[in-house]
Amino acid sequence: MGYPNKRLGFLGPEGTFTEEALLSQKDLLGFELIPFITIDSVLDALNSGAIDLGFVPIENSIEGTVSATIDSLVFDYDLTIVREVILDIHLQLLGLRGATLSDIKEIWSYPHALGQCRKFTANNLPNAVTNASTSTAEAAKMVALKNDGAIGAIAPRVSGKIYDLSVIAENIEDHKGNQTRFFLVQKDGIPPSTGHDKTALVCFQLSDTPGSLFSILAEFYARTVNLIKLESRPSKEGLGDYCFVIELEGHVSDPIVTDALMSLKRKLPEIKFLGSFPNMTDPKGLPLESDASDPSRIWINKIIDRIQGSF
Structure with a gap:
């Protein structure tokens, strides 16, 4: 279509x-x-x-x-x-045709890919210089353009086919999982609930005070909403000032999730909704009632109104 x-x-x-x-x-x-x-x-x-x-x-x-x-x-x-x-993800060390592992003195790849092969490079190419590219495919493209047998790229196998490079070492990622x-x-719009969804949001603290994270997590614990991921990120406001990126089980339109987000909206200086999207887990819990004129109810209703069926 x-x-x-x-x-x-x-x-x-x-x-x-x-x-x-x-x-x-x-x-x-x-x-x-x-x-x-x-x-x-x-x-x-x-x-x-x-x-x-x-x-x-x-x-x-x-x-x-x-x-x-x-x-x-x-x-x-x-x-x-x-x-x-x-x-x-399976990563290959790519190089010019005829190049061998002992020929490689310089390796290019996307920073995350370099990190995923850290043990391989340390054990097999300890003296090779590693350099960051904007993507794994861009690294493979650069090796082809430089036409230097001493330069290799960590990239997908398909990149080798596209840029006519050979696989010098295959599946070199440090962990097989x-x-x-x-x-x-x-830009906008939220997929409708499937019954198996995730919701992502960002919680900003009023200040770095004892119990501030606990007060956020308590809203989910009280409603038996399962958190899939919790990550702190620097707020860009100053050293030691953090916000929390959270992914949880459930859709923003699920009453139990709706209620938890409304409660956080009331107590936090800022909460940013990042999306609700399909997942393979089920939301749990029971809805709680609230006043339709509650500012947090108005805020959550505006988000729910953005739910749409297709692109």
Whole structure:
């Protein structure tokens, strides 16, 4: 199914894991797919209206959160997460045809990919210089353009095929359960509840005082809402000042989640809703009543009103 005049931007160039994950989503292939050189350029294009959807990496099971993505979503843009995609990651050391492991003196890749192969490089190429590229595919492209047998790239196998490089060492990631999670984001609109969803939000503290985090977590504990992820991020306001990025089981329209978010809205100086999107877990708990004129009820209703059926 096509989407005339609809554009979807992703972290490129051609051959990245981001593109591989995107291509696994058959319903998105009808969009015009546009590669961008950085995560920020994808989100900036989405924010400006140049594209309709953005697809970016958010987290790796070895290296953790992709800071460029989460910080942009928290601080720089008002965008909404509408889907997560998880991809198994296998990394290869690529080089010019005929190059061997002993030839490699310099390695290029995306910082997270370099981190995922830290043990391999330490054990097999201890003297090689490592350098950061804007993506794994960009590293492979650069090796092909430099045409130097002493330079290698850590990248997906498909990048080697695209840029006519050979696999010098395969599956070099340090942990075999290596996976990366990606977010599909849009300017506005929330997918309807599936009954198996996640909700992501950011909680900003009034001040760094004893019990401030506990007071946030207590709202979920009291309603038996399960937290899937809790991460502190620097607030950009000063050293030691943090906000909390939370992912929980349930959809914003689920009464139990609605009530928890309303309660947080009442007590916190700021709470930012990042999205509700399909997940494979079930929300639990019972709804609590509130006054329709309550400012927190008005705030949550505005979010729920954004729920839509399709792109």
